Amino acid sequence: MGTMKTTVPAFDQAIRSHDELIKRRDLAIWIGAEPTFTDRASEAPEWLHNALGPTKEARARQMLAQALGQMPGTAILRTLGRQYSKEDRPRWSLGLYRRRDGQAVWSGPPDPLLDSTPIALPAGQLEDFWEQLTQRLGVYGWPALLFAVETYPELRIAFRRDRLPLLANPERDPRLARPSPHGQAIPPQGPCDELAEQGTFLLGIGWPSPEQGLDAVAAPCVELPACPDGEMFQQLLAAIGAAANAAGLPALILTGFPPPVDASVAWTTLTPDPAVVETNMAPAPDVVTFLDETRAWFAAATAAGLAPYRLHYNGQITDSGGGGQLTLGGINPDRSPFLSHPQLLPALLAYFNRHPALSFYFAGDFVGSSSQAPRPDERTTDIFEEMALALALLKRQRNPTPELLWQSLSPFLADPAGNPHRAEINIEKLWNPYLPGRGQLGLVEFRAFRMPSTPERLATLAALLRAIAAMLAQTSDYPEPIHWGRELHDRFALPYYLRADLWEVLDELASAGLGLGQALIAELLDDGYHWLTEVGFGGCRLTIRRGLEFWPLLGDALTQEHGHSRLVDASSTRLEISLRADPDSGTEHQDLADWQLTVNGYRLPLRREDEMDGETRVYGLRYRRFKPWTGLHPTLEAQGPIELLLSHPRQPDALRLTLHEWRPQGGGYDGLPRDLAEAAFRRAERFVTERLETAPTAPPLEPPSTALTPYTFDLRRL
Structure with missing residues (x-):
C-alpha cells in the first residue's frame, strides 16, 4: 500500500516543480490513466472476476453523480461501450463530457442517475419535445424531417447540416428505421454510423427497455448519431437541451454513439471490466492537472463504496x-x-528492457508472460533477437515515419497469443491502420502498473513516466537491449534488486536535470506493498518481503480471449529474506557472514550485497502455499508453515520465526477484514516469533543443487 511520506503541500509543490522542469524543455507530454475500483467487501462474481453484474452499473452511476457535483455544465452521456468476443452486445459506458475552458456544454434537464422512480409525462409532452427539437435544429440551418418507426427509438429526426435535400420518403430507406446500436453487436471494424458518414444524421427519441439492450430507466432517451466534429456535437447538445427545457421535460437521458473528442474537451468514461469499474480519465496536459482529476475520481469511488484495493481473509493486500x-x-x-x-519510442523500449524495475516494481501480483502486461523479452529468445534487430535498424533511420515505427515495433509488443492490447508497452493506438477511428492517436499505454492505493501515488508514477520520456526524447542514441534470460525471473523477482535498479533510473533522471525531488522519490520507494514483517535479534534485522511470482496460464491463451479473467495456477509464492545490521538496536552486531539462517532445517545460502550504508544478506524463498482445485503438479501438497531459524556460533540463543498462510491457531476468519487495520493485524498474527534459549547444535541440511538458483531456494524441488 502506498503511504504518503510527506505532507500534502510538500508533495503538491514537488509535482508543480517537476512540471516546470519539463515545461522548460518545450515538451508537451499529456498523461492519461485508467484507475480501477472494486467493492472490496463483496465476493460476488462481478467484483471478483466477471465484467458485468447486477450492481456494477449502479455503483458507476453513484461515482458519476459524485463527480458531476464538481463539474457544473457537464453533459452525461450513456454511450456505446466495448464489446468482446463471446459477448452479444456492447457493454454499458457512462461518461462526462465537458469543455476544458469551463464553459457549459449542457443546460438541459438532468440525467436521473440516482433516481430510478419513473416519471410520468403528460400526454403529448414527448411529441412536443420531438417537434421542438426539429425547430431548434432549423435555427442552425439544419433541415430536418420528423417521422416515426416501429422499432426503438420510435420517434425520429433525420437532418443534414450541408443544406442538401433530405430523402423525401424515409420509409424507402431501411437505414432510417435501423434498430438501436445499444441492442446490436458491434461490427468487427468498430461502431459505424453509415448514415452519418454520408451526411445524414439520425436522432431517436423514446422510452427504452431491457429488450433494446438498455436498462429500463426512469426518463425518456435521446439517441445521438456519430458526429464528425466537436462543434457540431456541442451545437446538437445545445439544441437538445433547449428543446427539452421548452417542452418541460423534468429529466432526459443521452445515449447513442460516443462523442468526437479534441483538445478543447475532456471526455471521461466509467466502464465495466473484470472485477472492477474502470475510469477512463480524460488526458491532462501536466501532472498538476492530472493529480486534481485523480483526487476527484478517487473521492467519487469512495463515495460509491468502492476501493482501489482488496483485502483477503488472511490480511493480504492486493490491488x-x-x-x-x-x-x-x-x-x-x-x-x-x-x-x-x-x-x-525505440529508446523507450530499450530503456524499459534494461531496467526491469519499471516492469516489476510497481506491478500487481500477476506478472510474467501470461499476465496482462508481459515484457517483449518474456516471449521466446527468437522474438527478443528479432526485436533487438528492429531497434538497431530503426536507429539507422534519421527520421522514421509513424508508419515505420508502428510496423517495426508492433510485432514485438503483444502477448504470446498475439494480443497487442495485453502488452507491457501497448502501441495499438499509436499509428495502427487496422484499428478504425482510434488506432492513429499517437498514444502509448503503459500497463505494468498495479492499481495505486492513493491518487498521490498514481500522480507520482505519471511524473516518473513523463520524466523518462522527456529524458529519452533528447537522445538519438540508446544502448542495445539486454537478454536477461533466467535472471529476469530470478534476480528481478526480489524487491531488493528491483529497488536497486529503480535507484539507477532515479539517478539517471537527476543527471539529466529531471530529478523527481525528495517527496516524489519517497512515494516511489514506499515499501508498504512488499513488506510483510521484520524482527530484531542480536543486533540484526531480519526482514521478510513478498517477491514476485510468475504464475503460468492454464490452457490455451487464445481460448481465454473473451474479456474476462484468465485461469492461472497461483499456488506458488516467493518471499525475499534479508538480514542487515541494526545500528539502533543498542547491541553490538556480529559479522553477518557468520550468521546462519535455515528454512525448514535447510541452510539458506544468503547472498552478500554491499550498499553505501552497509552490507545486506539476501535470498529468495519459493514454495507452494496451497494446493489448487485445478492446476499444475497434482502430487505436490501445500508446504506451509515455513520455519526460519536464525543463529550465530558465538551466541547461545536463537530466533525462530514461523510463517503461516492462515491463522496459526487454526480455524477460519469471521469474514473479510473490515479495514486496513484489521488486515494488518491478521497479517501480523501469521508470523509467530519465538526466542529459543538454546540454539540447535545439529548442523543444517544442505539444499540440493536442483533446488537452488543464483537468487532463490525453491522448496517445491526438495
Missing part, C-alpha cells in the same frame, strides 16, 4: 484487480512526443 494503466501522448496525434521525436 483492485483491474490494474492502473497510464498513457502518454500529445494534445493531438500530430503533436504526440512519440511522433514529433520519432526515436523516443
